[in-house]
Amino acid sequence: MTSPAPYGASTGPVAPRTNVLAIVSLVVSIVGFTIIGIILGFVALSQIKRTGESGRGLALAGIIIGFVELVLGIILFVVIIAIAANSATVTTY
Numbered sequence: 570m571t572s573p574a575p576y577g578a579s580t581g582p583v584a585p586r587t588n589v590l591a592i593v594s595l596v597v598s599i600v601g602f603t604i605i606g607i608i609l610g611f612v613a614l615s616q617i618k619r620t621g622e623s624g625r626g627l628a629l630a631g632i633i634i635g636f637v638e639l640v641l642g643i644i645l646f647v648v649i650i651a652i653a654a655n656s657a658t659v660t661t662y
Contacts, residue, residue: 584623588613591624594631598638607635 590613598606610632617625 586622588617588620588622588624588628590616591628591631595627595634596631598631598634601638603635603638603642606631607639610635 590609594606594609594613597609610628613624613628613631616622617628
């Protein structure tokens with residue numbers, strides 16, 4: 570029969586904590602605040618590198634989703650401006 574581990578003794582390796590900014594970056598990027606999500610993702614990567622926390626994939630996902638949404642938003646803006654400019658053109662025959 571084995572005796573239980575003494576109080577406060579470690580029972581094994583503990584997983585590193587997940588960086589909170591990485592989680593926030595991903596959520597904020599998904600919600601649609603792209604610039605904030607990108608900035609938080611880069612700050613999270615910096616913190617992860619310094620502290621050794623986990624969450625690098627979450628931070629990268631927040632950055633990538635933020636950039637994709639930003640590019641799609643710019644494309645949508647250009648298309649809307651082009652359509653508005655085209656429809657505003659008055660032609661008389």
